[in-house]
Amino acid sequence: MVKMKIYKNFNILKKHKRAIILIGNFDGVHLGHQKLFKLAQKYKKKYKLRVGVVNFDPMPKMYFFKQIKNFRISNINQKNNLFKKFKVDFVITKKFDKKFSRIKSDFFIKNILYQKLNSKFIFVSNNFKFGNKREGDVKQLIAYEKLYDYKIVKPHPIKKNKKVISSSLIRELLKKGNLKKANSFLGRNWTIEGVVEKGRQQGKKIGFPTCNLSIKDYVVAKPGVYKVKIRQKIKKKNYNGIANLGYRPTFNQKKLLLEVHIFNFSGNLYNKYLSVEFIKFIRKEKKFKNVNELRKQIKSDLKVARNN
Numbered sequence: 001m002v003k004m005k006i007y008k009n010f011n012i013l014k015k016h017k018r019a020i021i022l023i024g025n026f027d028g029v030h031l032g033h034q035k036l037f038k039l040a041q042k043y044k045k046k047y048k049l050r051v052g053v054v055n056f057d058p059m060p061k062m063y064f065f066k067q068i069k070n071f072r073i074s075n076i077n078q079k080n081n082l083f084k085k086f087k088v089d090f091v092i093t094k095k096f097d098k099k100f101s102r103i104k105s106d107f108f109i110k111n112i113l114y115q116k117l118n119s120k121f122i123f124v125s126n127n128f129k130f131g132n133k134r135e136g137d138v139k140q141l142i143a144y145e146k147l148y149d150y151k152i153v154k155p156h157p158i159k160k161n162k163k164v165i166s167s168s169l170i171r172e173l174l175k176k177g178n179l180k181k182a183n184s185f186l187g188r189n190w191t192i193e194g195v196v197e198k199g200r201q202q203g204k205k206i207g208f209p210t211c212n213l214s215i216k217d218y219v220v221a222k223p224g225v226y227k228v229k230i231r232q233k234i235k236k237k238n239y240n241g242i243a244n245l246g247y248r249p250t251f252n253q254k255k256l257l258l259e260v261h262i263f264n265f266s267g268n269l270y271n272k273y274l275s276v277e278f279i280k281f282i283r284k285e286k287k288f289k290n291v292n293e294l295r296k297q298i299k300s301d302l303k304v305a306r307n308n
Contacts, residue, residue, distance in 0.1 A: 010116040055079070174219055196272050213276065226279070
C-alpha cells in the first residue's frame with residue numbers, strides 16, 4: 001500500500017503537483033465527503049493523477065469563535081486514517097492562524113492553488129468560502145479556471161430523508177442522542193479516541209472500574225450511557241463495554257468525562273491509547289439519591305448493553 005504523505009504547509013514535492021485537490025474541513029468524513037473521495041478516485045484513474053487533501057487545524061470556526069470548545073466529530077488522527085482508507089496520496093494540514101486568516105481570496109488562488117500546488121482539478125462543496133472575511137467563493141474559483149489552468153468540480157450533496165448530509169447536521173443528531181441516525185450519516189459508528197487518565201477511582205469503589213478519557217475538543221454528544229466497543233490500538237485488541245459520557249451528577253462532578261467500563265476485563269490501561277466506538281444510546285444521565293441506587297442502575301444498563 002502506498003504511504004500517504006502528510007504536509008504542514010503548501011511546499012509540496014514535485015510529484016504531488018498537478019494533482020486532484022479536495023479542499024475542506026472534512027469533519028467526520030461522512031457519506032457526503034465519501035462521495036467526493038470516490039469521485040476523486042474515478043478522476044485519479046481516468047487522468048492518472050494523484051489525490052491530495054487540503055484541510056485546516058484548528059478548524060476555522062473554532063479559530064474565529066474561541067468560545068466553541070467542543071466541536072469536532074473526528075480528530076486529526078482519525079481523519080488522516082480515513083483519508084488513507086479512501087486512497088488519498090497526500091494531505092496538507094495547514095495551521096489556521098491570524099496570518100493565514102487574513103490572506104485575500106485572489107492571493108489564495110494565484111499563490112497557493114496555482115503557484116504552490118499547480119492544481120489540475122479542485123473539488124469543493126457549493127458553499128465553500130475562503131480568504132479574508134470569507135470573501136472568496138466557488139464563483140470566483142470558476143472565474144479563474146482558464147487563467148490558472150485548473151478545473152473546479154463540485155458534486156451535488158448527498159440527501160437522506162430530504163436533508164443534506166453535513167457535519168453540522170451530524171453534530172446536532174449527536175447532541176440530541178440520535179446516535180443511530182448520526183452513525184448512518186457517518187457510514188460507520190461515531191468514535192472518540194484518547195489516552196486513559198487516572199481518575200478518582202469512584203467506579204472501582206462501587207464495583208465497576210472504568211477507563212477515564214478526556215473528550216478534549218470533540219463535540220459533546222447527549223450526556224448519558226452508551227453501549228460501546230473499545231479498541232486498544234497498539235495491541236489490536238477489541239472489547240465490548242458500556243460508557244458514561246457526562247458530568248457524574250451523583251458525585252457532584254463538574255468536569256465532562258468519558259468513563260468506559262469493559263466487560264470481563266482485568267488489567268491496567270492507564271496511559272494507553274483507546275478508541276471508543278459508540279454503538280447505541282441506552283439512557284440519559286441522571287442524578288441518583290445514593291451510590292446503591294446508582295449501582296442498581298448500572299447493573300440494569302449492563303444487562304441492556306449485553307443483550308442488544
